[in-house]
Amino acid sequence: MQLHDFYLSGNCYKVRLFLGLIGQPAELLTVDLPHGAQKHPEFLALNPRGQVPVLVDNGQPLVDSQAILVYLARRYADAHWYPLDAVAQAQIAGWLSLTANEIHNGVARARIGLKFGRQVDLEDAQARGRQVLELVNAHLANRTWLVGEQPTIADVAVYPYLAMAEEGGLELAPFPYLNSWLARIRALPGYLDLPHFQGARRTE
Known part of the structure; x- marks a missing residue:
């Protein structure tokens, strides 16, 4: 599992927070937002919106922090x-x-x-x-x-x-x-x- 992340983003933080609360490890990959990395073709291939966070699990990219929380809760967290x-x-x-x-x-x-x-x-x-x-x-x-x-x-x-x-x-x-x-x-x-x-x- 990989999280394309920017440390100061509150939306990225909420995903990191939930991963911590449920004890789910993930590799953090910093996206260089100040230099426009979120608009590069390789990132847009993951999220055409050009926004962080993006969670990639088993090769499946998932976008939008709220949607990612739903996914993690249903797949990895207590009910x-x-x-x-x-x-x-x-x-x-x-x-x-x-x-x-x-x-x-x-x-x-x-x-x-x-x-x-x-x-x-x-x-x-x-x-x-x-x-x-x-x-x-x-x-x-x-x-x-x-x-x-x-x-x-x-x-x-x-x-x-x-x-x-x-x-x-x-x-x-x-x-x-x-x-x-x-x-x-x-x-x-x-x-x-x-x-x-x-x-x-x-x-x-």
Whole structure:
């Protein structure tokens, strides 16, 4: 199993995190995003979108971090990570959708603007980000995990960019239930630490 990866990407991190949580080894292959390696023909043959992460398992390339989580959960993880129950699966799908839309366009985009120097509407991204933080905090007021009584891939998908919200100029202190949930994830066996910036600003 190989993971085509970029260390600072939150979407790549969520796949690395899940691999750690389920104890599944994978070879990490760094994609040189700052120099456009994701647009080279050999990479586009794996993912025509030109995006990381890409997981290759038994010769099969799989793209999109949310889809990769579903694959890994079904093939390699204990059942609680992606239950067979239809209601639970629908609820998980809702959180994966939130990750790809509201979180991406809010918290993640604010981080890209501040940490990577991209041109974004920072005020709009931060406003969207605060709405997501408020939503998740309220959801967790009487819950331990986002879906059900055990952690699922919903928690893994939502965690990274919310945990790094302060890199997008968003304060986490006002959200006690969210912070307790973040701490529970960090306490899980196999947890991998968040990516940290080193040196000068880099381009994602």
